[in-house]
Amino acid sequence: MLSPLPPALTIVPPNRPLVGRVSPPGSKSITNRALLLAALADGTSRLTGALKSKDTTLMAAALRQMGVTVDEPDATSFTVTSIGRLQQPSGPLFLGNAGTATRFLTAAVATVDGAVIVDGDEEMRLRPIGPLVTALRSLGIDAICPTGCPPVTIHGNGSFGSGRVEIDAGLSSQYVSALLMAAPLGHGAITVALTGKDIGARGYVDLTLAAMRAFGAEVEQLDAGTWLVQPTGYSATDFRIEPDASAATYLWGIEALTGGRIDLGVAADAFTQPDAAAQAVIAQFPNMPAIIDGSQMQDAVPTLAVLAASNNRPVRFVGIANLRVKETDRIRAVANELNRILPGLGTEEGDDLVVAADPNLAARSRPARIETYHDHRIAMSFALAGLKLSGITILDPACTGKTYPEYWDMLAGLGVELQPTT
Ligand SMILES: O=C(O)C1=C[C@@H](OP(=O)(O)O)[C@@H](O)[C@H](O)C1
Ligand SMILES: C=C(OP(=O)(O)O)C(=O)O
Known part of the structure; x- marks a missing residue:
């Protein structure tokens, strides 16, 4: 166990195929959906296969601040007990750089009776949330974010309104998921409708619909960009979370780069998350296509880009404009770091x-x-480069804790030598 992590880690290329069994951690996207929906349900829900990482810890802490009991019986479970409503917290909710927690809670806290401030770290304060706030205001909810990014102050009145809400989700599909998940707490049915044609990776909205239905919501897709949600509230339930498909892309990357074989314990086509589509592209390495549309598997793009550096032909990644508003500007970050190599x-x-x-x-x-x-994704994807190239040092390796705290232990467990440096 590499604990505490040093300021930097140099990866020693193993020069052999990496073989082993590695279960990816639970899905961040599904864990943060399930935590929220369990908190909005009356009763006790047991979530298993969950991710325990910075992003999910921040979500759980925010829910506890709002009167929800979130117990952690073991390393991969949460037990959530709620009265079916969120209560006003005594201070701001701090959500670090967790996009899911920040966006999902911005809509959900509109059901609180009283004011709530949703805030994050320095980077989150640069990630746009204006379109979601505008949509909330159109439902009659008093919400303000002077900079267009967090912090957001929401003065809820205990309900989520009713009627039609339009949302431009060009910058983030999380806005749509946020509105949909809060909508069953409306005082009447709510129609959520897309205004622009772009919505990032649609598969995330499908994940949202599936989780909502598991917790008893009635939601119907009327057409490609319109959903009708009934004011049913949520019912507590036991919910199994699948492994994280974005985390799996690093494992598929290890196989491709080293010619190895890793048993993930789950087949690529068994995932319901959008990034699982990356497996079919990775399987073509070193003959990946000349043009890769990353729009429906955005979080996999850094992984694919690092593999592309050793591909047999150049690769152009298209459909990735909103990578500029993720944890960092990932288009710039990946280009910069490839150029260092x-x-x-x-x-x-x-x-x-x-x-x-x-x-x-x-x-x-x-x-x-x-x-x-x-x-985290810049660290995890460039670590793959270090499996083939000499002298790759990853700065701030602890940043993988956002979604994959055991990442370095996983590499060490496969026999990769990691040298602590400063
Ligand atoms: O809904 C989700 O769980 C997510 C949606 C995507 O973000 P955007 O919708 O902002 O593109 C993705 O990048 C993020 O890691 C998780
Ligand atoms: C973009 C990501 O996260 P989020 O938007 O949830 O912060 C990610 O995990 O790659």
């Missing part, structure tokens, strides 16, 4: 990322200290 390897072209592949990269790459920008 070999100048010219990553280029931003508008909102596309072009990776100039080099199948002989190992012979030409430079030792590089990879800046991770407090972004």
